[in-house]
Amino acid sequence: MTEWLLLRVVREADGPWSWAVVDAAGQLLAAPSEAMGPSLQAAASGRRVALLLPGADVALLTAVLPAGNEAKLLPLVPYALEDQVSQDIELLHFALGPRNPITGSTAVAVIERALLEQWLTRANELGLKPSAAFADSELVPAFPGQVTVVLVEDQLVLRSDDARTAVMPADDPLLALEMFLAPATDLSSLPLAVYAGQSDWQRHSKKIEALRDRFSSVKVQLSNGGLLALAARSLPHSTAINLLQGLFRPKSAATNQWKKWRLVASLAGALLLAHGLAQAWHLRQLTKSEASLDQAISQVYATVFPGQPAGGDARRRMEQRLTGSSGSANQPGELMHVLAALAAARQNVPVVQLESLTFRKGAAQLKLEAPDATTLAQFGQALQAGGYSAQVTSGAARGTTYEGQIEARSLAK
Secondary structure: OOOEEEEEOOOOOOOOOEEEEEOOOOOEOOOOEOOOOHHHHHHHOOOEEEEEEOHHHOEEEEEOOOOOOHHHHHHHHHHHOOOOOOOOHHHEEEEEEEEOOOOOOEEEEEEEHHHHHHHHHHHHHOOOOOOEEEEHHHHOOOOOOOEEEEEEOOEEEEEOOOOOEEEEEOOOHHHHHHHHOOOOOOHHHOEEEEEEOHHHHHHHHHHHHHHHHOOOEEEEEEOOOHHHHHHHHHHHHOOOOOOOOHHHOOOOHHHHOHHHHHHHHHHHHHHHHHHHHHHHHHHHHHHHHHHHHHHHHHHHHHHHOOOOOOOOOHHHHHHHHHHHHOOOOOHHHHHHHHHHHHHHHHHHOOOOEEEEEEEEOOEEEEEEEEOOHHHHHHHHHHHHHOOEEEEEEEEEEEOOEEEEEEEEEEOOO
16 A cells, blocks of 8 residues: 655745655654655655645535536536635635535535645655645544544644534634534533644643533643644545645656657557548448448338338338338337436436336336435436436335436427
């Protein structure tokens, strides 16, 4: 598994960065350091590099987005969150996180584009090529039934058991916690887990100790590793959002080595051109064969239906006459439209599985299996985009899946 080099950046342009090497299990391989010379570059060799950005500079929001991959959804995110951000969206960078399977909303991280560019530029000046950048607040551990408090210089990094995060001043910890928690929260029944470095604890210990009378318990853990050590332990199983998306996505090694492979690519292009010419000749031969076949069909049509002109497309006229004689002139065409709409909906919501389809003129009964009711409803919306009304007629949870039926009717008049 991959080892990491974690760098904790600071807002000040000339401020010191600290870093640590982390193994695949999230354990520090050495004490954190601020050395920016050859030792840093040696530590980065053969390891993935990740920047830990100040949580106060990264807004963590949620947006309701349609199903799709990152490349399709990223351009939509700024407009979906335009009412939730105070700055001009053109000055911000947006990154997508995981989708909540219950609510259907998607986590989004937002940061000033110029600030992220500044940190990436400095990393490049240090000879580093980061493959990830996380808000440090998202790598603070979350524990069931308690609130985590991390002392970082003059700030408190707060995280609740449902993984909500906030960064607040450390001047008044009680006020910060009351603002962070729900108004109806009973503080006397809530335990706190406090993490701090030695120097930060000496500065704020009296304020934290004063919380013992307000909360059910206050457990303090001191660590020389500070926030870097906490982030390292959380990294292997974290769902933190990597902000290096879109224009900031790292270039692959293949892209960087393009010049070395230019001759090979040119030869491959020549081979493709030769293949294309061969396919064009083959297509011409097929066109000639099709013309001969159409002529033969015209002769058969004149024999089967004497005295009736075949029109411009003898093959289609033949198919129409045969379909009409079978007494099901409309149904085959409608079924094809239903199948086409169903296929398009499956492309948008691929996690839905079709178990059965019952078709009658003008309508289709679909029996489907989905992860949950919300996903089934999304599939119905995708059918509507294909020109069919979609009504969920029944549904029930079956173990870890959700089974339901949708009646689809054509909206065409």
